[in-house]
Amino acid sequence: xxxxxxxxxxxxxxxxxxxxxxxxxxxxxxxxxxxxxxxxxxxxxxxxxxxxxxxxxxxxxxxxxxxxxxxxxxxxxxxxxxxxxxxxxxxxxxxxxxxxxxxxxxxxxxxxxxxxxxxxxxxxxxxxxxxxxxxxxxxxxxxxxxxxxxxxxxxxxxxxxxxxxxxxxxxxxxxxxxxxxxxxxxxxxxxxxxxxxxxxxxxxxxxxxxxxxxxxxxxxxxxxxxxxxxxxxxxxxxxxxxxxxxxxxxxxxxxxxxxxxxxxxxxxxxxxxxxxxxxxxxxxxxxxxxxxxxxxxxxxxxxxxxxxxxxxxxxxxxxxxxxxxxxxxxxxxxxxxxxxxxxxxxxxxxxxxxxxxxxxxxxxxxxxxxxxxxxxxxxxxxxxxxxxxxxxxxxxxxxxxxxxxxxxxxxxxxxxxxxxxxxxxxxxxxxxxxxxxxxxx
Amino acid sequence: xxxxxxxxxxxxxxxxxxxxxxxxxxxxxxxxxxxxxxxxxxxxxxxxxxxxxxxxxxxxxxxxxxxxxxxxxxxxxxxxxxxxxxxxxxxxxxxxxxxxxxxxxxxxxxxxxxxxxxxxxxxxxxxxxxxxxxxxxxxxxxxxxxxxxxxxxxxxxxxxxxxxxxxxxxxxx
Numbered sequence: 033x034x035x036x037x038x039x040x041x042x043x044x045x046x047x048x049x050x051x052x053x054x055x056x057x058x059x060x061x062x063x064x065x066x067x068x069x070x071x072x073x074x075x076x077x078x079x080x081x082x083x084x085x086x087x088x089x090x091x092x093x094x095x096x097x098x099x100x101x102x103x104x105x106x107x108x109x110x111x112x113x114x115x116x117x118x119x120x121x122x123x124x125x126x127x128x129x130x131x132x133x134x135x136x137x138x139x140x141x142x143x144x145x146x147x148x149x150x151x152x153x154x155x156x157x158x159x160x161x162x163x164x165x166x167x168x169x170x171x172x173x174x175x176x177x178x179x180x181x182x183x184x185x186x187x188x189x190x191x192x193x194x195x196x197x198x199x200x201x202x203x204x205x206x207x208x209x210x211x212x213x214x215x216x217x218x219x220x221x222x223x224x225x226x227x228x229x230x231x232x233x234x235x236x237x238x239x240x241x242x243x244x245x246x247x248x249x250x251x252x253x254x255x256x257x258x259x260x261x262x263x264x265x266x267x268x269x270x271x272x273x274x275x276x277x278x279x280x281x282x283x284x285x286x287x288x289x290x291x292x293x294x295x296x297x298x299x300x301x302x303x304x305x306x307x308x309x310x311x312x313x314x315x316x317x318x319x320x321x322x323x324x325x326x327x328x329x330x331x332x333x334x335x336x337x338x339x340x341x342x343x344x345x346x347x348x349x350x351x352x353x354x355x356x357x358x359x360x361x362x363x364x365x366x367x368x369x370x371x372x373x374x375x376x377x378x379x380x381x382x383x384x385x386x387x388x389x390x391x392x393x394x395x396x397x398x399x400x401x402x403x404x405x406x407x408x409x410x411x412x413x414x415x416x417x418x419x420x421x422x423x424x425x426x427x428x429x430x431x432x433x434x435x436x437x438x439x440x441x442x443x444x445x446x447x448x449x450x451x452x453x454x455x456x457x458x459x460x461x462x463x464x465x466x467x468x469x470x471x472x473x
Numbered sequence: 474x475x476x477x478x479x480x481x482x483x484x485x486x487x488x489x490x491x492x493x494x495x496x497x498x499x500x501x502x503x504x505x506x507x508x509x510x511x512x513x514x515x516x517x518x519x520x521x522x523x524x525x526x527x528x529x530x531x532x533x534x535x536x537x538x539x540x541x542x543x544x545x546x547x548x549x550x551x552x553x554x555x556x557x558x559x560x561x562x563x564x565x566x567x568x569x570x571x572x573x574x575x576x577x578x579x580x581x582x583x584x585x586x587x588x589x590x591x592x593x594x595x596x597x598x599x600x601x602x603x604x605x606x607x608x609x610x611x612x613x614x615x616x617x618x619x620x621x622x623x624x625x626x627x628x629x630x631x632x633x634x635x636x637x638x639x640x641x642x643x644x645x646x
Contacts, residue, residue, distance in 0.1 A: 064520075097520040108570035140592040142580040201595075213590045216597040224517040231516075232613070235640075242521045261606075265614055349613040362605045364517075365510040369600040377597060 035160065037132045037449070038124065039440040041167070042112075044101040045197030045222060045399065046080075048437040049119055051126075052134065052444025057437045059123040062245075065111060066095040074098065076118045092245040093284065103219070104138045104198030109148045113156050120157070132161040132453055134440050139166050139201060139215055143465065150464040154456050161453035163443075164471050168192035168203035168210045170439030171397040175427060177442055191379060191390040193371070193410075194436075196398035197222045200358065200371065202378040204390055214381035216374045220361055222400045226251050228364070229354045237345035238283065246292050250281050250347075251354065253294055256304055256404040258352035259412060267306075268349040276302045277351055283343040295344060303351065304404050355403045359413060372413035392423040397435040401428065506624040611635045 037052035043063060050057035065074040068091040078090050100112035120126055133153060137146070146164075153162050171192045189206045200218040204211045230247045233240050240247055258264045268277045280295035294300050357363060359370045369377065379390045394414075396407060407426045418424050429435040443449060454467040582591045609616035609628035616626035618633065623641050627633045 094521075099520055102573040103518060105573050105576070107573050107576060111570070140590070140595055142576055142582075142592065144576055144580060202597075212595075213588075215590070215595050217595045218597050227517045227519065235610075236612075244521060269614065353608065353613060360606065362600055362603070363608065364514065366514055367599045369597045373600055374597045 035130055035132060036126055037134060037444045038120075038126060038128075039134045039437060039444055040116075041136045041170075041437040041440060042101075042106075043136075043197055044099065044104045046433065047115070047119065048434060049124060050437065050441070051124070052441050052449075054441060055438065056434060057441075059119060060433075061119070061123070063101060063115065064097050064099040065115065066092070066097055068095045069093065076115055079123055091290065093286065093290075094242045095245070096242075097244055101198065104196075104221075105141060106145050106149055109152050113152060116152075116157065128157040128159050131159060132163070132450075133159045134163045134165060134444055134449075136167050136170065136436060136440065137164050138198075139168070139203065139210065139212060139217075146468055147464045150459065150467070154459045159456065161450070161455045162459075163449070163453045164468075165440060165443065166203075166210050167194055167196075167397070167436040168201065168205050168215075169208055170436045170443065171395055171429070172205040172439070173208055173442055174435055174439035175393075175395050175429070189386060189389050190393035190395050191375065192395045192397060193375065193401070194398045195221065195358065195371075195396070195400040197400075200374070200398075200400070202371075202375045204378055204382050204386065206382075206386065211382060214378050216378040216381075218358070218361060218368050218371065218374055220358055220364075220366065220368075221398075222248075222251075225255075225354050225357065225400065228357065229255070229350060232350050232354070233345055233347075236350075238343060240283075246283070249292060252402070254279060254281065254300055254347055254351050255355050256352060257355045257359075257406050257409045259405060259409055261352065261356060264352050265349060275348065276306055277348045278346055279303075279351070280344050280346050283345070285343065355400075355406070358400065359409065370413070371410060372417055375410075375414060376417045387419075388422045391418055392425045394424070394426045396426060396428050397432045399433045401432045509623070610640065 039050055039052045039057070041048040041057070045063060047059070047061050047063045048057040049059045059079045061079040062077045064077065066077050067074045070091060075090075077092075098108075098111060100106060100108040100115065102108075106112060120128055135149070135153065137149065141149070149164075150162070153159050169192075171194065172190050175190065176188075189204070192201075192203050192205055192210075194201045194203065198221045200221055201215055202217075203215045226244065226247050229251050230240055230243070233247070233250075264277070268275065270276075279300040282293055282295050284290050284292050359372065361368045361370060368374075375394065379387055382390065394410075396410075401407070407428050411424060411426050414424055414426075454471075459467050577592065582593050585591055607616045607626045608614065609632050610625045611627055611632035614628050616628040616632075618627055619625070620627065620633075620636060620641055625636065625640060627636045
């Protein structure tokens with residue numbers, strides 16, 4: 033008898049959920065409860081995939097946030113249950129007791145957290161069966177399925193760099209299994225970057241300490257990775273209109289627009305079109321990195337004068353210094369190696385025969401890899417650290433946020449998926465710890 | 474349901490509230506600067522969680538829509554007996570979500586044999602080069618000077634004045 037399999041990529045920032053076998057998840061929503069200032073109740077945020085009127089009416093301004101995951105790991109199962117209950121009944125419309133579940137779990141989840149997860153799945157929701165996957169293996173599976181022609185070597189093993197909301201992992205995957213002894217982690221992810229940007233803007237211009245979602249938007253629209261920090265710092269100092277980095281973000285006023293926006297998208301895009309060559313002025317202002325999604329919101333004459341009725345702030349060097357922290361955590365005072373060195377260490381922990389193969393199939397996944405020029409910068413830093421005779425090839429995913437979910441969806445459609453699951457009766461008979469051995473955790 | 478009791482807390486950003494005691498402790502200890510830096514790093518993982526009083530709610534379902542009630546029936550049925558205040562406090566302490574660091578401490582990963590990969594061993598470790606770029610805490614550009622009082626960086630006389638007025642040892646609020 034066929035039963036639906038729910039694929040649930042339970043991230044610290046976004047939940048990606050849908051039914052196995054489909055190409056895209058049917059629900060993507062922030063994994064948190066929000067309490068807007070106008071309300072006394074904690075609400076489940078709207079799904080970002082459904083663009084209904086309900087979506088716009090949700091007031092994210094100064095909303096208080098509670099997250100069930102801390103540093104990527106489940107710490108508040110009660111909260112997670114509330115969010116999942118809403119997800120299953122109102123967004124996915126499934127009955128858990130008649131479905132199986134594929135759930136992603138961060139690497140090295142503590143035994144107590146694994147137990148809490150199992151209790152949540154089997155005792156609170158009564159799922160029929162559970163498969164726990166880790167995200168690097170799923171990202172690898174998806175990429176391997178997309179390029180079967182590259183050769184059997186690359187299809188079997190790759191190095192997945194998962195730079196998400198809570199942390200960054202460099203994980204070698206061999207034949208669909210993550211080599212957990214070689215995984216290296218940097219404790220920096222999108223959340224820390226947003227908070228860092230929040231802190232900088234709050235100190236320098238407007239207090240936005242409570243505006244998590246607004247600053248997420250600022251970070252996504254305006255931040256980019258620099259290929260030459262010294263040059264860009266110099267560039268950011270120039271005054272007036274020649275400054276390619278300066279751009280203005282307008283805060284929502286709650287009356288005419290409830291969402292913040294970039295004041296002048298052309299101006300913001302200028303930085304992205306700066307060529308790699310030193311001192312080369314931007315010749316063309318055309319969109320380069322697929323940044324066409326900026327909406328033109330203001331006429332040209334409006335942008336010349338400063339509008340005092342609007343709350344806005346300017347960004348210059350923050351635009352590249354914030355994502356730069358992933359490459360140099362030490363600058364933040366965090367005593368950890370940067371991303372390039374992290375990759376090298378992960379590879380060096382593997383068998384020497386794997387080194388060349390791993391370097392030539394590096395897969396970038398996770399939302400924080402969406403910064404423009406992320407892959408270029410990584411390659412630039414990685415190349416000098418890798419032996420000359422090895423090739424370095426970095427693959428970016430077309431949608432890094434959904435890559436892991438798509439891998440999960442593929443895995444569910446494979447014929448032997450059912451045999452890999454732990455069923456509810458297994459769980460009741462053996463308990464959590466014994467069941468977990470099946471997943472080699 | 475005790476959301477509506479008048480809140481004694483002044484409305485302020487959650488960061489100030491969480492960091493300030495730690496900052497105060499840092500100032501009292503011998504190694505102020507590293508402590509303050511650690512507290513600042515930890516603040517990068519904070520959420521604006523709103524008022525702390527909400528955590529003490531004994532009804533967890535404050536957020537639910539009507540259609541989710543089915544899941545809740547089971548849990549509500551057990552709470553028929555009236556609880557004393559002390560029992561409630563104990564219950565809340567047990568139910569209160571713990572931070573990941575507390576759970577990590579409880580898991581006692583240090584006791585595992587050295588060949589077992591664990592959360593602690595997966596951390597990437599310190600970088601090979603310890604050269605650190607310093608950015609001005611006021612304007613963000615390369616900073617050549619260090620504040621003698623607190624150790625933060627600034628790049629010019631102008632930024633130093635701003636730093637002294639607004640930031641230097643001001644975080645104890």
